[in-house]
Amino acid sequence: MAERMDLGSSIIERSKKLKGNEATRLEQLITDLESKAQHLKSSLDSVRTERLQLDGMIGQYDKKMRTLENRSEAIKSHAVEEAAKLIEKVGCDY
Numbered sequence: 001m002a003e004r005m006d007l008g009s010s011i012i013e014r015s016k017k018l019k020g021n022e023a024t025r026l027e028q029l030i031t032d033l034e035s036k037a038q039h040l041k042s043s044l045d046s047v048r049t050e051r052l053q054l055d056g057m058i059g060q061y062d063k064k065m066r067t068l069e070n071r072s073e074a075i076k077s078h079a080v081e082e083a084a085k086l087i088e089k090v091g092c093d094y
Helices: 009-093
Strands: none
Touching: none
16 A cells, blocks of 8 residues: 555555564464464363263262162151051050
8 A cells, every 4th residue: 555655665664564563463363362262162171071970970969869868768667667566566565
């Protein structure tokens, strides 16, 4: 553009130099952004993998808790039955 306007050669050279510096900075900015985007994608993939593992662990925990709750109820029920039998037996002995 400076050449079309017939500006002096020093202005044209300075313009080319500035354009080169800006292009270099722009290229570096693009490279940095691509690097950050790749890092974020990698981090997101890791988080997704960890989330899947965590969901699996939560499922296992819930299953074990239900099993323990069922066992606890069965033990309590059995204890009540045994206590009732003992009370009945002791009542008959008197």
